[in-house]
Amino acid sequence: MSYLLVCQEWDRLCVNHMIRQRTGYNVAESANTKSKPIAATSTMKKIMADHFLGLDRARKEGTEKIAWCTSVGPAELLHAMGFEVYFPENHAAMLGATRMATDLIPAANAMGYSPDICSYLTADIGSYVKGVTPLTKAYGIERVPKADVLVYNTNQCRDVQDWFAYYAREWNVPLVGIHTHRNIKAVEDYHISDLVSQIKDMIPVLETVSGNRFDMERLREVVGLSLECTKLWREVLECGAAIPAPLTFFDATIHMGPAVVLRGLPQAVDYYRLLLEELRQRIKHNVPAIDEETHRIYWDGMPIWGKLRDLSAQFASLKTNVVASTYCNSWIFDAFDPACPFESMARAYTELFIVRDDSFKEAYMETWIKRFSIDGIIFHDAKTCPNNSNSRYMMPQRMRDKMRLPVLVVNGDLNDLRCYSEEQARTNIEAFVEQLDEKVR
Amino acid sequence: MNYNLAGGVDVGSCTTKAVIIDRSGTILAEKVIYSATDFSAASRNVWADCLVHASLSEQDDIIIYSTGYGRNSVSFAHGSMTEIACHGRGCLHFFPGPITVVDIGGQDNKVIKLDSHGRRVSFKMNRKCAAGTGAFLEEMALRLRLPIEKLNSLAENADGEIALGSYCTVFSATEVLEKIKAGHQVDRIVRGLFHSVVKRILEMDTLTDRIVMTGGVIEHNPFLLTLLRSHTECPVVSPPHPQITGALGAALYALESGNNQQH
Numbered sequence: 001m002s003y004l005l006v007c008q009e010w011d012r013l014c015v016n017h018m019i020r021q022r023t024g025y026n027v028a029e030s031a032n033t034k035s036k037p038i039a040a041t042s043t044m045k046k047i048m049a050d051h052f053l054g055l056d057r058a059r060k061e062g063t064e065k066i067a068w069c070t071s072v073g074p075a076e077l078l079h080a081m082g083f084e085v086y087f088p089e090n091h092a093a094m095l096g097a098t099r100m101a102t103d104l105i106p107a108a109n110a111m112g113y114s115p116d117i118c119s120y121l122t123a124d125i126g127s128y129v130k131g132v133t134p135l136t137k138a139y140g141i142e143r144v145p146k147a148d149v150l151v152y153n154t155n156q157c158r159d160v161q162d163w164f165a166y167y168a169r170e171w172n173v174p175l176v177g178i179h180t181h182r183n184i185k186a187v188e189d190y191h192i193s194d195l196v197s198q199i200k201d202m203i204p205v206l207e208t209v210s211g212n213r214f215d216m217e218r219l220r221e222v223v224g225l226s227l228e229c230t231k232l233w234r235e236v237l238e239c240g241a242a243i244p245a246p247l248t249f250f251d252a253t254i255h256m257g258p259a260v261v262l263r264g265l266p267q268a269v270d271y272y273r274l275l276l277e278e279l280r281q282r283i284k285h286n287v288p289a290i291d292e293e294t295h296r297i298y299w300d301g302m303p304i305w306g307k308l309r310d311l312s313a314q315f316a317s318l319k320t321n322v323v324a325s326t327y328c329n330s331w332i333f334d335a336f337d338p339a340c341p342f343e344s345m346a347r348a349y350t351e352l353f354i355v356r357d358d359s360f361k362e363a364y365m366e367t368w369i370k371r372f373s374i375d376g377i378i379f380h381d382a383k384t385c386p387n388n389s390n391s392r393y394m395m396p397q398r399m400r401d402k403m404r405l406p407v408l409v410v411n412g413d414l415n416d417l418r419c420y421s422e423e424q425a426r427t428n429i430e431a432f433v434e435q436l437d438e439k440v441r
Numbered sequence: 442m443n444y445n446l447a448g449g450v451d452v453g454s455c456t457t458k459a460v461i462i463d464r465s466g467t468i469l470a471e472k473v474i475y476s477a478t479d480f481s482a483a484s485r486n487v488w489a490d491c492l493v494h495a496s497l498s499e500q501d502d503i504i505i506y507s508t509g510y511g512r513n514s515v516s517f518a519h520g521s522m523t524e525i526a527c528h529g530r531g532c533l534h535f536f537p538g539p540i541t542v543v544d545i546g547g548q549d550n551k552v553i554k555l556d557s558h559g560r561r562v563s564f565k566m567n568r569k570c571a572a573g574t575g576a577f578l579e580e581m582a583l584r585l586r587l588p589i590e591k592l593n594s595l596a597e598n599a600d601g602e603i604a605l606g607s608y609c610t611v612f613s614a615t616e617v618l619e620k621i622k623a624g625h626q627v628d629r630i631v632r633g634l635f636h637s638v639v640k641r642i643l644e645m646d647t648l649t650d651r652i653v654m655t656g657g658v659i660e661h662n663p664f665l666l667t668l669l670r671s672h673t674e675c676p677v678v679s680p681p682h683p684q685i686t687g688a689l690g691a692a693l694y695a696l697e698s699g700n701n702q703q704h
Contacts, residue, residue: 400563411568421568423510424549428566431525435561 035248035289035316038255040275047267048257052139058084059145065210066145068167070160071260072330072352073153074178074199076226076345079264080219081203082212086145087261088163089156092120094134095127096305096415104130105416118159119384119415125166149209151202152177155355157387174209176202180350185357187350195346220338222264223345227336232272233259234332239279240323241372244288245296246279249322250312251289253303259331294319295436298369300326301380302388302414307425314426318433324372326353326365327388354387358395362402369403376406376436378429383411383419406439408432444699446503448491449691450484450518451527452476452511455547455575456657457483458688459491461503466534466693470495471685473657480511488517506695508687510548520698525564527690529553532653534693535680539650543642544687545658545665547575552646565646570609573641575658577610581634584614585627590661596635597664599628605637613637639668652677660684 058064067083069075071090078085095101101119104126109115111129113122127133128144135141150164150173161177168175178198181191203214236255239246247255255275262268281287297315299322304311315322333348353364369377377399379391386392396407410428413419446469451458453476461470472490476483484507492498507515508527515521522530528544533555542553548571554562571577582589603625607613613634620630638658642648652675654666660683670677680686 406563409565424566424568427510427523427525431523431564434523434526435564438560 035251035312036287038247038251038275038278040271040278041254043274044255044257044271047262047271049139050267051261052135052141055084055086055145056135056139056141065148067206067209068147068150068164070152070156070164070177072155072349073151074202074345074349076219076222076264076336076341077199077202077206078151079222081206081210081214083149083206083210084145085261086147088124088144089120089160090257090261091127091133091135091144092124092415093303093305094138095123096120097308098134098137099306099417100127100132100134101306101415102417104132105418115384115416115418117384118157118163119413119419121159121163122384123415124163128167128170146171147173149173149206150175151206153180153349154178154182155180155349155352157385174205176205178202178349180352180355182355183357184350184355185360187347191350192343192346195350196342199342199345216341219341223336223341224338225266225269226264226333226348227338229259229263229268229272230331230333230336232269232276234334236272236276236279237324237328237332239276239283242283243296243373244286244290244293245321245323246282246287246289248289248312248315249297249299249303249325249328250308250315252325252328253308256328256331263331288321290316290319290321292319293321294440295321295375295433296373297322298324298365298372298374298377299380300365300377300390302327302382302385304380304382304410304412304420304425305414306417307412307420307422310422311425311429314429318430320433320436322378324368324374326361326390329368330354358390358393361390362395362399365399366403369405374403374405375439376408376432377403378432379407379409381409381411383413384416385414388414406432406435444502444504444696446497446501447692447696447699448488448503448505449527449688449693449695450488450505450507450509450515451524451685451688451691452480452484452507452509452514453524453547453657453687454510454549456684457487457509457511458685459484459487460685460688460692461491461495461497462689462692462696464696466696468689470497471682471688473684476511480514481516484511484515485517504695504699506691506698508691519695522691522694524687525551525553525566526561527687527694528655529555529559529561529564529690530693531686531688531690532655532680533559534689536651536653536678541646541648541650541652541675543648543652543654543669544656545574545638545642545654546656547658550574550642550645552642552648554646554649563646567641567645572608572610572613573638575656577613577638578634578658578662580610580614581617581631584617585621585630587627587631592631592635593662593664595628596632596662597667599626599632601626601629601632602636603629603633605630605633608641635662635665635668638665639672642669643672648673648675651675654679655683655686657684 064084067078101123105122107126108122258268335347337344400407507518507521512521538555544551550567553564
């Protein structure tokens with residue numbers, strides 16, 4: 001979810017691929033190192049640009065109040081209350097993808113934020129104190145939009161609360177949030193009723209800040225749009241089950257942008273209809289995302305944002321497609337229901353993979369692994385993101401034994417490239433594919 | 442092309458190794474030189490030395506595979522495989538599966554498990570930290586003002602051991618200085634350092650079946666085998682020349698590749 005700048009890098013990769021196809025001339029890299037360009041990308045870039053420029057306009061003109069929201073926070077409620085909604089995790093991913101993060105994290109470390117905590121937090125706060133943002137290069141936006149209210153959901157981690165608390169102190173603006181239950185096996189009624197109460201408790205603060213009265217019908221409308229968006233996003237990802245797959249995990253990390261920041265708005269729905277149609281055409285005409293797809297991988301854990309391009313090229317050169325992931329699936333919320341917006345929001349935020357116990361996670365992964373004809377599983381152990389690193393309590397070994405599939409743990413980080421060893425990762429991935437080749441032979 | 446000869450070039454972070462074998466897998470020549478800073482030059486030089494040693498020349502038809510950290514710097518190689526594949530293949534040449542290969546290299550350690558058919562079941566490399574690798578022993582030798590080639594005999598002949606607790610190489614160096622200041626004997630400290638290398642291996646993975654130790658660190662410090670034996674009931678062995686096992690594995694892959702091309 002890193003948008004224009006990442007898209008620009010992506011374009012370069014894809015353009016090279018097209019030139020090679022047309023002329024037989026290899027522009028920059030060896031053959032089979034590119035995924036095929038997705039035409040809908042240009043539309044996505046436009047709607048993402050509109051999103052950021054709209055926020056910037058709201059900041060400058062004060063036309064709408066701005067709410068900061070965590071990635072699976074109550075965005076539906078915020079849209080229904082008339083806020084422009086900004087997602088700092090998206091900004092942090094941009095800092096990672098543009099490789100600005102590793103230079104900015106030390107600034108936050110020096111302030112007292114440990115290098116061991118979330119590198120989204122440290123990169124974002126580092127960028128704030130240094131007064132830089134990738135939005136400047138991408139959209140000409142000078143600075144991120146200042147929040148009128150900060151709204152978190154701890155379903156991602158406790159770090160988001162601490163992250164937002166920094167800005168609440170800095171700007172003296174209200175901080176409200178939802179504390180989601182964790183390590184959940186089955187979602188129970190008491191989980192839902194508790195969350196519904198917490199969501200409703202936020203309304204008076206949001207009414208005061210926005211100046212708007214809560215409107216149940218408007219909330220139903222937004223939840224309905226979120227439901228449409230999430231259904232389409234699921235269908236997009238499920239296209240990856242086709243053999244050969246028409247998209248890669250790396251494509252999906254880019255194209256999930258609207259599902260993250262425009263969930264609850266019609267633009268996201270329109271976009272995924274467009275993207276889905278293109279992918280279905282690819283399946284119909286047997287157009288693979290990478291040439292000569294030989295192996296199919298499931299990726300668990302966060303993307304390594306600063307290495308998306310390199311990893312995409314490496315996997316393509318190894319004729320290996322990462323066709324499914326826990327991460328991109330995390331924006332599928334089947335539970336949204338306009339008939340009962342609060343309860344369905346609470347359920348959607350609680351059914352999330354990241355808050356479930358290992359038995360649920362393993363069963364969930366098993367379903368996708370079988371459905372997507374997976375040959376091997378890669379776990380990314382992100383140094384600063386324990387909640388998204390499922391390799392630390394023997395899950396890889398259990399999944400290997402249960403699924404009878406090779407597993408690999410790649411050590412790295414979502415944003416802090418000081419925690420990533422290029423050669424170690426490359427060799428590990430190459431050796432893993434050798435192991436898959438051996439199995440095929 | 443009918444290849445009667447195959448070569449392997451293993452460009453490691455510390456040394457570059459080359460091996461030439463015949464169709465039966467018999468080693469005709471082997472060479473080891475320092476990698477220094479130019480991997481491409483190191484691979485060319487070690488290969489030239491190896492050719493001379495085997496009384497061969499560049500005009501001979503030899504299929505060559507590269508491996509190791511600098512495997513992509515070997516411009517004359519016909520193919521490449523990772524060091525994980527090659528150390529496994531090299532060990533299988535001497536010991537049938539199932540085996541657990543423990544390779545202690547200059548900057549990384551590997552634990553590779555191969556089944557009874559010689560197929561790889563799993564592998565692990567150390568993480569970014571170089572604790573427990575050759576680099577760790579080099580750093581400690583430097584701090585102790587000892588020639589690195591003396592470490593093995595010092596550790597082996599020590600009449601006791603000073604336990605070291607630190608994981609980090611830098612903190613271990615500080616700990617070693619503290620032990621010296623406290624008046625402990627250097628040979629006992631060196632044995633403690635060797636034990637530290639073994640502990641890093643034991644932390645990486647469970648060790649099962651026959652354990653085959655490879656790599657330059659084992660070649661020059663065979664006392665590590667003795668120390669590892671004290672921690673496991675599995676047999677612990679090493680190939681005749683542990684340092685060239687990766688290059689041998691590459692040569693064996695090259696030979697198989699050449700044979701496959703003939704059919």
